[in-house]
Amino acid sequence: xxxxxxxxxxxxxxxxxxxxxxxxxxxxxxxxxxxxxxxxxxxxxxxxxxxxxxxxxxxxxxxxxxxxxxxxxxxxxxxxxxxxxxxxxxxxxxxxxxxxxxxxxxxxxxxxxxxxxxxxxxxxxxxxxxxxxxxxxxxxxxxxxxxxxxxxxxxxxxxxxxxxxxxxxxxxxxxxxxxxxxxxxxxxxxxxxxxxxxxxxxxxxxxxxxxxxxxxxxxxxxxxxxxxxxxxxxxxxxxxxxxxxxxxxxxxxxxxxxxxxxxxxxxxxxxxxxxxxxxxxxxxxxxxxxxxxxxxxxxxxxxxxxxxxxxxxxxxxxxxxxxxxxxxxxxxxxxxxxxxxxxxxxxxxxxxxxxxxxxxxxxxxxxxxxxxxxxxxxxxxxxxxxxxxxxxxxxxxxxxxxxxxxxxxxxxxxxxxxxxxxxxxxxxxxxxxx
Amino acid sequence: xxxxxxxxxxxxxxxxxxxxxxxxxxxxxxxxxxxxxxxxxxxxxxxxxxxxxxxxxxxxxxxxxxxxxxxxxxxxxxxxxxxxxxxxxxxxxxxxxxxxxxxxxxxxxxxxxxxxxxxxxxxxxxxxxxxxxxxxxxxxxxxxxxxxxxxxxxxxxxxxxxxxxxxxxxxxxxxxxxxxxxxxxxxxxxxxxxxxxxxxxxxxxxxxxxxxxxxxxxxxxxxxxxxxxxxxxxxxxxxxxxxxxxxxxxxxxxxxxxxxxxxxxxxxxxxxxxxxxxxxxxxxxxxxxxxxxxxxxxxxxxxxxxxxxxxxxxxxxxxxxxxxxxxxxxxxxxxxxxxxxxxxxxxxxxxxxxxxxxxxxxxxxxxxxxxxxxxxxxxxxxxxxxxxxxxxxxxxxxxxxxxxxxxxxxxxxxxxxxxxxxxxxxxxxxxxxxxxxxxxxxxx
Ligand SMILES: Cc1cc2nc3c(=O)[nH]c(=O)nc-3n(C[C@H](O)[C@H](O)[C@H](O)COP(=O)(O)OP(=O)(O)OC[C@H]3O[C@@H](n4cnc5c(N)ncnc54)[C@H](O)[C@@H]3O)c2cc1C
Ligand SMILES: Cc1cc2nc3c(=O)[nH]c(=O)nc-3n(C[C@H](O)[C@H](O)[C@H](O)COP(=O)(O)O)c2cc1C
Ligand code: SF4
Ligand code: SF4
Ligand code: SF4
Numbered sequence: 001x002x003x004x005x006x007x008x009x010x011x012x013x014x015x016x017x018x019x020x021x022x023x024x025x026x027x028x029x030x031x032x033x034x035x036x037x038x039x040x041x042x043x044x045x046x047x048x049x050x051x052x053x054x055x056x057x058x059x060x061x062x063x064x065x066x067x068x069x070x071x072x073x074x075x076x077x078x079x080x081x082x083x084x085x086x087x088x089x090x091x092x093x094x095x096x097x098x099x100x101x102x103x104x105x106x107x108x109x110x111x112x113x114x115x116x117x118x119x120x121x122x123x124x125x126x127x128x129x130x131x132x133x134x135x136x137x138x139x140x141x142x143x144x145x146x147x148x149x150x151x152x153x154x155x156x157x158x159x160x161x162x163x164x165x166x167x168x169x170x171x172x173x174x175x176x177x178x179x180x181x182x183x184x185x186x187x188x189x190x191x192x193x194x195x196x197x198x199x200x201x202x203x204x205x206x207x208x209x210x211x212x213x214x215x216x217x218x219x220x221x222x223x224x225x226x227x228x229x230x231x232x233x234x235x236x237x238x239x240x241x242x243x244x245x246x247x248x249x250x251x252x253x254x255x256x257x258x259x260x261x262x263x264x265x266x267x268x269x270x271x272x273x274x275x276x277x278x279x280x281x282x283x284x285x286x287x288x289x290x291x292x293x294x295x296x297x298x299x300x301x302x303x304x305x306x307x308x309x310x311x312x313x314x315x316x317x318x319x320x321x322x323x324x325x326x327x328x329x330x331x332x333x334x335x336x337x338x339x340x341x342x343x344x345x346x347x348x349x350x351x352x353x354x355x356x357x358x359x360x361x362x363x364x365x366x367x368x369x370x371x372x373x374x375x376x377x378x379x380x381x382x383x384x385x386x387x388x389x390x391x392x393x394x395x396x397x398x399x400x401x402x403x404x405x406x407x408x409x410x411x412x413x414x415x416x417x418x419x420x421x422x423x424x425x426x427x428x429x430x431x432x433x434x
Numbered sequence: 435x436x437x438x439x440x441x442x443x444x445x446x447x448x449x450x451x452x453x454x455x456x457x458x459x460x461x462x463x464x465x466x467x468x469x470x471x472x473x474x475x476x477x478x479x480x481x482x483x484x485x486x487x488x489x490x491x492x493x494x495x496x497x498x499x500x501x502x503x504x505x506x507x508x509x510x511x512x513x514x515x516x517x518x519x520x521x522x523x524x525x526x527x528x529x530x531x532x533x534x535x536x537x538x539x540x541x542x543x544x545x546x547x548x549x550x551x552x553x554x555x556x557x558x559x560x561x562x563x564x565x566x567x568x569x570x571x572x573x574x575x576x577x578x579x580x581x582x583x584x585x586x587x588x589x590x591x592x593x594x595x596x597x598x599x600x601x602x603x604x605x606x607x608x609x610x611x612x613x614x615x616x617x618x619x620x621x622x623x624x625x626x627x628x629x630x631x632x633x634x635x636x637x638x639x640x641x642x643x644x645x646x647x648x649x650x651x652x653x654x655x656x657x658x659x660x661x662x663x664x665x666x667x668x669x670x671x672x673x674x675x676x677x678x679x680x681x682x683x684x685x686x687x688x689x690x691x692x693x694x695x696x697x698x699x700x701x702x703x704x705x706x707x708x709x710x711x712x713x714x715x716x717x718x719x720x721x722x723x724x725x726x727x728x729x730x731x732x733x734x735x736x737x738x739x740x741x742x743x744x745x746x747x748x749x750x751x752x753x754x755x756x757x758x759x760x761x762x763x764x765x766x767x768x769x770x771x772x773x774x775x776x777x778x779x780x781x782x783x784x785x786x787x788x789x790x791x792x793x794x795x796x797x798x799x800x801x802x803x804x805x806x807x808x809x810x811x812x813x814x815x816x817x818x819x820x821x822x823x824x825x826x827x828x829x830x831x832x833x834x835x836x837x838x839x840x841x842x843x844x845x846x847x848x849x850x851x852x853x854x855x856x857x858x859x860x861x862x863x864x865x866x867x868x869x870x871x872x873x874x875x876x877x878x
Contacts, residue, residue, distance in 0.1 A: 068475040070468070348539040351481025371484070391478050392543065 002307035003314050004300060006040060008280040009173040009198045009258055011131040013040035013104040015300050016275065016315055020262050020283035021046050021108035021134060021177075024293075026082055028092035031105075035096075037293035038300065041104025043201075043283060046081035046136045047089055049111045049121060054080045054142075060221035063210030065236060074236035075286045076210040078221065078228060080142045081110050086121075094128040104281075105129075106175065110136040110148050113158055115165050122170040132173035135162060135197075137188070138204025140181050140231045150204070153179035156191035163195025175260060178202040178244075180237075185244040190253040200248060201260035201283065203241045205231020234286035238264030242277060246326045249278030268302025275315065276322035330422055335415040337407050338382040338398040340364075340375045346395040347373060353386035353396060361385050378408040439711065439735040443779070444687060444808050446708040448733025454704040457731040461622040461757075462526075462552055470556040473549045474502040480539055485550060488537035490854070490863040491518035495534060495550055498557055511561030512568050514554055519593045519866075520586050522562055522632050523615050524859045525555035526623045529720075531753040533859070562631075567638035572599035574641075577876045580605060580663040582650045585613020586858045587669035587848025589636055590865030591872075596641035598873045603663070605648035613671055615858065617696040620724040622731070649819075656821035660843055665872045668831065668839070668846040669865060672856070674818030678716060678811045682774035691715060691725035691812035698728050710808025713737045714783050716771055717812030719749030725810045726763040737763045738804055742770040742788055742795060769802060770795070771809075780806055817850055827852035837868035845872055 004015040018041035019025050019034055026045035034042060048054060056079055065074035082089055097105045107130040111117040125133060136143075137153030144151040152158045159176060166174045176192035178185060180203040189200050207229045209219045219227030241263025248254045261274030262283040271282045287295055312318050342353070349371040357365040364379035365386060375386075387396045401407060403416035423430055436450040449457070465473060477499040485495045493514050501510035514521035530536075530551040538547035561568060577600045581588045584606035592602040610616050615629040637644070648654055650670065659666045675690045682688075687710065701707045709732040715722045718741035730737045739758060741748055744767050748755060755765060769785040776782060783806040786797040817829050825832040825840035830852040837845040847864030854860040 069472045348543040349484065350478045350539040351483075352478060355481040367481075371482075 002304040002312060004040075004304055006281055006315050008104070008260065009132060009175075011041075011104045011106075011173060012102070013281070014038075014102060015040040015296075015303075016271065016279075016281045017041075017265075017296060017299050018043055018104060018106070018260070018281050018283045019288060020285040021106075021136065022285040022289070023079070024285065024288045027084070027089075028096055031092075031096050032099075034288075034293050034296075035100045035103050038296045039103070039293065041106065041131075041281070043106040043108050043134050044089065044093055044130070046108040046110045047086055047121070047125070048081050049117055050086045053083050053085055056080055056083050057223050059223040061230075063221040063230065065210055065234075072286075072290050073234060074208075074210070074232055075234040075289070076208045076221070076230040076232050077205070078141050078230040081136070086124075090124055090128050093130055097129040097131075104131050106132050106134050108134045108136050108177070110143060113147055113152055113162060118162065118165045119169050122166065126170060126172065130172070132175060132198070133166065133170060134175040134177050134201060135166065136177050136204070137162075138177050138179040138202075140179060140205055140207050141229060150179040150181050153177075153188060153204075154182050156187045159188050160191040160195035163192055163197045167196040173198040175199045175201050177204055177262075179204050180206050180240060180244055180263075185247050186251045186254060189248045189251070189257070193254055193257055197257075199258035199260060199280070200254075201262055202244055202248070203237065203263040205233045206237055206240065208232035233263065234290075235264045235266050238266075238270060242273060245274060245279060246277045246323065249320065249323045250326050265299075268299050268306060271299060271303055272306055272318065273322075275318050276320070277326070278320045278323050280315075280319055331420050333418045333420060334424060335417060335419045337401045337414050339377050339380050339401065340382060340384075340386050340396050341399045342373055342375055342386075342396050343394070344372070346392050348392055348395075349373070350391060352389045352391065356385050356389045380409065436705075436733075439733050442711055442807065444708045444710045447705045448709060449705075451703075451705050454732070458621050458625070458704065460625050461620075462555075464559060465549075465552050465556045470502055470507070470553060473553055474499045476540060477503075477548045478539060484537040484539060485534040485548075489534045490857070490859045491521075491524070491866070492863075493517045493521065493554070499548065499550070499553055502553060502557055507557045507560035508564060510553075510557035514558055515561070515568055517866075518859065518862050519590055519636055520615075520632065520858065520862045521554060522558040523586070523619075523624065523629065524862065525551050525558055526628070527615075527619050528857070528859050529751050529754065532751045562635055567635065569597050569639055571597055571639060571641055574601070575599040575877060577601070577664040578603065578662075579665045579667065579872060579876075580659040581667045581669060582654075582659070583607075583613060583669040583671055583848070583850075584611035584633070584644060584646075585669055585671050585848060585861060586615060587671075587850075587861035587865035588613070588667065589633065590862040591667045591669065591845075591847065591869045592642045592865075593636055593639055594866050594869035595872060596639050598869070600641070600664075600873070600876065602642045604642060604644045605650060605654055605659075606644060606646045607649040607652075609646050611644050611646065613669075617699055618692060618721075618724075619699075619858070620695075621698055621728065650821065651819050656823070656841075656844065660841070664843075664876055666844045667837070667865070667868055667872065668821075668844065668850060669848040669861070670817075670819060671849045672815035672817055674816040675811065676814040676816055678771065678813055680771040680773055682776070682780070683809075683811075685774050685776055685780045686778060687776070687780035687807055688774055688809040688811065691717065691721050691810040692815065694810055695721070695725055695728065698732070704732065707732060709734050710806070711735050712805040713808045713810065714804055714806040715739045715810045715812055717741065717814070718743065718747065718767075719812065719814065720754060721815075722810075722812035723750040723754045723758045723763075725812055726758055727761050729808070729810070730761045730763055734808075736805070739763060739765045740769050740771065740783075740785055740804075741765070741767050743790060744768060766802075766804075770797065772797075772801070774806070774809055776807075780809055782806055783809055815849070815856075820850065836871035837864055838871065 006016040021043040025042045063076040107125045140150045143149035176197045211220045259279045260281045261279030266287040479496045498510040498513040534550045535547035541547035581604045612629040713729040713734045715726045773784045787800040831846045837847040845868040848861035
């Protein structure tokens with residue numbers, strides 16, 4: 001069995017799965033049960049300043065997008081930070097941490113963008129024995145209207161400033177949680193690093209409206225006939241999160257910075273992908289909210305099984321393995337030529353590849369009277385659309401052409417060498433080959 | 435108190451009313467909305483879908499299933515009814531395992547087709563239960579058409595003609611319209627008096643008059659119809675039955691399966707309906723299977739289907755055969771009846787094993803005897819009462835194109851016309867297509 005023990009910023013946890021700051025971590029009762037179930041750590045539900053806590057709406061706060069058989073694919077929420085008093089949360093955190101010294105317990109914090117506010121809360125958080133803090137610069141609704149959450153996360157200068165205060169008034173690791181509601185994720189990440197952050201975590205939720213009620217014309221979830229955008233999370237956001245994580249992992253300004261990956265982690269495979277793109281831990285919210293804490297059994301067993309199969313003995317060996325393979329489009333090998341190939345034995349003759357290619361792609365699939373579908377190599381640009389729409393996995397494959405073969409589409413010989421756009425003759429800015 | 439399965443002879447009330455009620459509920463229960471959503475989601479929306487090609491009425495199956503997926507079962511219902519106005523009945527009775535579902539690519543892929551029939555029922559039930567009729571008549575053409583026979587072929591033809599603005603009179607010999615939908619189709623396929631409800635709903639289009647008790651060859655004649663109407667459509671089905679040649683077939687307890695089935699369909703109280711303790715059904719088609727299963731559901735102890743050729747040659751699909759077997763019906767193949775024995779009433783049937791050489795059946799001389807207090811003959815229906823002067827093709831009315839008979843102005847379709855399988859859905863397709871041809875002829 002591969003060892004899943006994780007050491008992230010000196011904080012150790014028995015596995016890399018932390019529950020993200022959200023309802024699953026909003027109180028002692030939940031967190032104890034999560035730890036009993038086997039979760040490696042938790043980021044406590046975001047704390048606010050001392051005084052009367054925020055209030056939540058009293059109607060539906062979630063909306064959802066479903067796939068077949070009501071499988072939940074995307075969740076949207078308009079919940080705020082914890083609506084329980086600060087002291088209660090702090091007392092509970094201290095008790096839980098004392099009882100579970102081997103698990104990671106991180107305090108998520110969101111207070112106004114004023115030095116005094118941070119200076120006031122950090123010592124009391126430190127007293128709980130929490131292993132570190134996460135700065136919630138991500139919440140896209142409600143809190144942002146009050147100048148917090150993503151309102152801070154969208155301004156790199158504020159991130160840097162607040163991070164610096166935290167490093168000044170708190171002596172344990174500081175993680176900055178980033179909002180994806182921004183054009184270039186590398187900017188806030190670099191700001192966090194400049195401010196002295198030990199790590200970044202991402203993504204928080206994405207601005208979204210899940211649907212519109214066509215009887216009342218209210219966005220969903222609807223509160224008394226009105227709706228506001230919420231934060232989108234769950235399986236649907238994973239591709240966005242992976243891309244943002246990879247950008248930070250490979251950018252010069254942030255390369256090598258520890259990352260806690262968040263966004264749509266649902267099975268062990270998602271976690272392995274985040275880790276391979278440079279994450280030291282992953283955080284999970286929607287999957288736990290959909291299926292309960294017990295999924296941790298599959299998450300841990302699956303990751304360790306895959307690591308055993310591949311011969312990896314520790315998480316560290318996996319972290320960042322995919323990062324060198326993430327590149328810019330301009331560096332992709334234009335001499336790599338593939339053709340789609342249909343395995344006639346597996347084909348069930350649904351014609352989806354034909355409709356897709358004929359109507360929306362390159363008219364490269366032929367259909368005979370008796371429904372035999374074949375790829376015409378002289379038209380196929382290997383776009384992969386047929387593979388993506390074919391309902392039979394493995395029925396259509398992309399077969400690379402060998403060097404020296406003639407590509408029937410262009411009539412040109414497949415070159416053995418690597419060549420990309422930067423040197424391509426059609427590129428007006430091409431550097432002359434030397 | 436129920437008589438029980440072991441009571442000798444042909445008696446009523448073998449099972450309690452509760453048992454009978456539960457036995458005669460839907461064979462395929464309707465899909466609940468969530469089940470329908472899951473079932474619909476399995477459809478791949480195939481290009482030039484093979485299931486559509488396999489449907490005799492060419493219903494746009496991927497479209498109606500997508501409309502269910504998109505949350506509009508009534509729109510799905512309209513898509514179905516545009517092609518097949520008896521889509522509700524067809525959803526219940528079509529042997530989908532040899533039609534659309536056999537062709538479904540998911541049958542090819544995993545032996546588990548999209549449940550097209552049940553989805554069709556979901557959509558059609560939804561629209562029909564809303565009460566309103568989905569189509570409107572075109573402006574009147576002033577033309578009148580006579581339809582003879584109110585079975586699926588006649589109803590489909592009449593509806594299409596009425597929709598196109600013609601006035602239609604259906605002459606039906608029986609007291610109720612519906613044809614075999616009403617008198618033939620298995621009770622466990624069409625429950626809750628669906629056949630009559632469907633006819634009532636269909637007639638809401640307007641412009642159709644149904645005259646029951648109006649028998650061609652008795653109260654009306656083809657010549658008279660041709661004279662009084664602009665066109666005539668014959669859809670009289672197969673009113674006769676093939677005769678069984680064996681000793682003792684005149685004994686009490688021997689009767690035609692179609693009559694027995696009709697009695698079951700028309701029974702007000704199934705507990706009053708007599709059935710044998712030992713029932714032998716002669717034949718191998720859908721009628722034989724239906725009669726055998728119904729006997730079993732009524733409480734017969736032993737029910738055997740005796741068919742003269744091998745299983746593969748049976749008219750009933752493999753699915754229907756398995757359905758019979760799952761109800762406890764024994765299927766005996768390669769046997770032909772020689773004699774029904776008994777003193778006045780049947781008590782036993784003697785059958786001879788057969789062998790087939792080049793399609794020719796011969797008895798092998800080996801005999802088998804089965805107890806039989808009731809023998810049901812299901813060896814095929816035949817055309818009866820076809821008007822003089824029409825050319826025949828084999829023993830059905832010869833047609834060319836969309837149901838044109840040898841007599842100008844007279845069309846025919848459904849079981850009585852040559853070509854096509856004897857199925858409800860085929861009858862609907864032929865009725866509809868003949869209507870289009872009649873329309874084209876009348877307005878040209
Ligand atoms: C027992 C049984 C079970 C069946 N099960 C199925 C099944 O599960 N699925 C399936 O697809 N098909 C099934 N079939 C076949 C299907 O019922 C027929 O193919 C279909 O009903 C044919 O329709 P039709 O309109 O041509 O004829 P019919 O339904 O036979 O209608 C003919 C109509 O014409 C009337 N008529 C006849 N002669 C005259 C006359 N001289 N004057 C006036 N009216 C007349 C009759 O009373 C009747 O109403 C079954 C058939 C039988 C017998
Ligand atoms: C109901 C709900 C409340 C959340 N509240 C917080 C919060 O208080 N603080 C925070 O940093 N993130 C919050 N999040 C965001 C999650 O921590 C996480 O970043 C996001 O849901 C993406 O992960 P997932 O796809 O696994 O759910 C919340 C998410 C949900 C669904
Ligand atoms: S999930 Fe629980 S709290 Fe939320 S609406 Fe349902 S019952 Fe109420
Ligand atoms: S999509 Fe796949 S299964 Fe369907 S026809 Fe094309 S190759 Fe065959
Ligand atoms: S063949 Fe099957 S999967 Fe394809 S369109 Fe028809 S029902 Fe759908």
